[in-house]
Amino acid sequence: MMMVPRKNNFDLWEDIFKDPFFNYDDNKIMKTDIKEHKDSYSIIVDLPGYEKDNIKIDINDGYLTIDAIESSNEEEKEKGKFVRKERYYGECKRSFYVGEEIEAEDVKASFKNGTLKLVVPKKEPRKEIENKKYIQIEG
Numbered sequence: 001m002m003m004v005p006r007k008n009n010f011d012l013w014e015d016i017f018k019d020p021f022f023n024y025d026d027n028k029i030m031k032t033d034i035k036e037h038k039d040s041y042s043i044i045v046d047l048p049g050y051e052k053d054n055i056k057i058d059i060n061d062g063y064l065t066i067d068a069i070e071s072s073n074e075e076e077k078e079k080g081k082f083v084r085k086e087r088y089y090g091e092c093k094r095s096f097y098v099g100e101e102i103e104a105e106d107v108k109a110s111f112k113n114g115t116l117k118l119v120v121p122k123k124e125p126r127k128e129i130e131n132k133k134y135i136q137i138e139g
Contacts, residue, residue, distance in 0.1 A: 029092045030066070041120045043096065048114035055116060057109055062100035064107065064120065067093045101125060 035042040047055065047068050056067045069091045098107075101123040108119040 030068070030094045032094065034096075039122055041098075041122065043118040043120065045094070045116040045118075046114065047111075047116050050114065052111045055111065057107070057118070059098065059102060059104050059107065062097055062102070063095045064098045064102070064118070065093060065095045066116065066118075067091065099123065099125060 031046045033042075033044045035044070043064075045066060050068050050070055054069045054071075058065055058067075070089055098120050102120060106121050106123070110117050
């Protein structure tokens with residue numbers, strides 16, 4: 001039996017289980033910071049390698065959803081077999097509850113150097129109690 005010495009920088013099992021498939025929490029896609037300001041919130045999302053045209057943002061039922069798609073249209077020019085491929089191709093989506101009073105027109109968005117910045121204004125929740133009719137209790 002031949003023993004293969006373990007190199008300091010390579011451990012097959014460690015590499016396999018460090019893969020994002022096994023460690024969803026360690027995934028570095030769509031890392032987000034949220035800052036609170038006096039009149040608004042800033043949502044800052046890292047989207048390196050994405051194009052502005054492949055990012056869609058919408059608001060539905062009080063949830064702001066960011067949907068980013070990255071596809072590989074490049075054809076291999078050089079022949080060869082990948083030994084390891086870490087570039088991400090696919091779709092990622094993330095949602096944040098911003099309140100039902102926020103409309104799409106209220107949100108300002110910018111994208112520069114792989115960073116998406118959204119500014120969401122603070123708004124008071126709708127007061128639906130004023131519209132309620134109460135039943136009189138007799139007795």
